[in-house]
Amino acid sequence: MKRLNRRYSFIFVSILSIIALVGCSENIKNPKIEVAPLHASFSINVNNVHEVVGDADNVFVGYVEKRREQNINIQ
Numbered sequence: 001m002k003r004l005n006r007r008y009s010f011i012f013v014s015i016l017s018i019i020a021l022v023g024c025s026e027n028i029k030n031p032k033i034e035v036a037p038l039h040a041s042f043s044i045n046v047n048n049v050h051e052v053v054g055d056a057d058n059v060f061v062g063y064v065e066k067r068r069e070q071n072i073n074i075q
Contacts, residue, residue, distance in 0.1 A: 043055075
């Protein structure tokens with residue numbers, strides 16, 4: 001009985017593989033279909049820091065008020 005089930009399973013998988021390969025091998029091109037590029041649009045103003053921070057999670061924004069000269073020696 002096990003041997004019969006294995007044989008049917010093998011035949012079933014083989015038939016499915018052949019159907020999948022034959023079905024995916026055809027390259028159909030329809031000249032009537034128009035292809036157009038996509039353009040992304042945002043629901044927020046990405047140039048406004050307050051809107052970007054309000055829209056996202058775990059965002060930290062900081063400004064440099066004064067730059068201090070510091071020499072770091074890495075050895």
